Amino acid sequence: MSEAIHSKSSAVKSPSDLPPPRDRKGIRSVSPPLSNTPLHRFNYYIVLFAALAMAFYAWRLLQWKAEVGGWWNLALGKRPPGAEAVVGTATASPTCTASTSSKGSSVEDRINDLAAALGMPSSDLAAAIADAVREHVPPASLSSVAAHEPSG
Numbered sequence: 001m002s003e004a005i006h007s008k009s010s011a012v013k014s015p016s017d018l019p020p021p022r023d024r025k026g027i028r029s030v031s032p033p034l035s036n037t038p039l040h041r042f043n044y045y046i047v048l049f050a051a052l053a054m055a056f057y058a059w060r061l062l063q064w065k066a067e068v069g070g071w072w073n074l075a076l077g078k079r080p081p082g083a084e085a086v087v088g089t090a091t092a093s094p095t096c097t098a099s100t101s102s103k104g105s106s107v108e109d110r111i112n113d114l115a116a117a118l119g120m121p122s123s124d125l126a127a128a129i130a131d132a133v134r135e136h137v138p139p140a141s142l143s144s145v146a147a148h149e150p151s152g
Contacts, residue, residue: 012018034042065071069080105113111129115122134142 065074068074068078073079111126112122115125118125
């Protein structure tokens with residue numbers, strides 16, 4: 001394409017082939033942002049912004065501390081039992097903790113509780129869970145778990 005511009009067969013052969021010059025104002029010079037602001041005022045703005053950001057994060061940290069039940073639980077990443085129900089969040093971890101397993105509830109009890117919460121028969125839920133386990137767990141693992149289970 002650049003060859004076509006510089007070639008002798010281009011359409012512009014004389015200045016009369018060019019369009020007339022435009023009558024418009026030139027580009028106005030613009031000063032950079034904050035160039036007219038004194039340095040001490042700029043520093044005050046930065047300090048004010050930093051103080052507002054720190055106040056927001058301190059407030060958020062205090063809210064988080066209240067949700068988990070204190071500084072100790074916040075530091076250790078623990079939640080007291082029933083904290084999810086009080087706060088109303090659904091961020092409970094899916095892992096089984098020692099506090100829930102020490103209650104003596106069996107898998108059947110948990111399936112029954114889940115079925116009651118979902119409003120469906122527990123046998124349907126148990127069948128759905130069994131199908132999902134059979135799909136996603138290798139058969140060798142299933143047979144080794146069945147061998148270690150007490151029969152009953």
